[in-house]
Amino acid sequence: MKRNENLVPLSRDHHFGLLCCWxxxxxxxxDIPYERIKNYVADYWEKNLSRHxxxxxxxxxxxxxxxxxxxxxxxxxxxxxxxxxxxxxGSRELLSDFADALYKHIRFEERIIFPYLEERLSxxxxxxxxxxxxxxxxxxxxxxxxxFWK
Numbered sequence: 001m002k003r004n005e006n007l008v009p010l011s012r013d014h015h016f017g018l019l020c021c022w023x024x025x026x027x028x029x030x031d032i033p034y035e036r037i038k039n040y041v042a043d044y045w046e047k048n049l050s051r052h053x054x055x056x057x058x059x060x061x062x063x064x065x066x067x068x069x070x071x072x073x074x075x076x077x078x079x080x081x082x083x084x085x086x087x088x089x090g091s092r093e094l095l096s097d098f099a100d101a102l103y104k105h106i107r108f109e110e111r112i113i114f115p116y117l118e119e120r121l122s123x124x125x126x127x128x129x130x131x132x133x134x135x136x137x138x139x140x141x142x143x144x145x146x147x148f149w150k
Contacts, residue, residue: 006130016140024099026149
């Protein structure tokens, strides 16, 4: 799917988010100890996902649709809550819930939110989003050393 150039940095982040989900699922399937996967999730949250959510909260207020905006915010809250629970728990089910929630959220943004913005915003409004992204966005890191998913 061709994405407006101003939204491409967020779509690239989403690629890494989907990869995160895949790695977690691989770790669960291979019966990797909870602690190793938990440490990866914490690292990914700290280095990438928390910043990505903060950036989306800044640059995507253009979603002028209350139900879509509420869904996006609710999914961010749900994922943040799962991150906190994972850090305090030993439940493998939470890891799976996190991977599922993140995957669903990324698909929602890519299939619903971004096309909504591309259809309804002017070129200038999309350029403003792109300009904000240039100020705040950093390329995602994928340098985690413990490759438990292999």
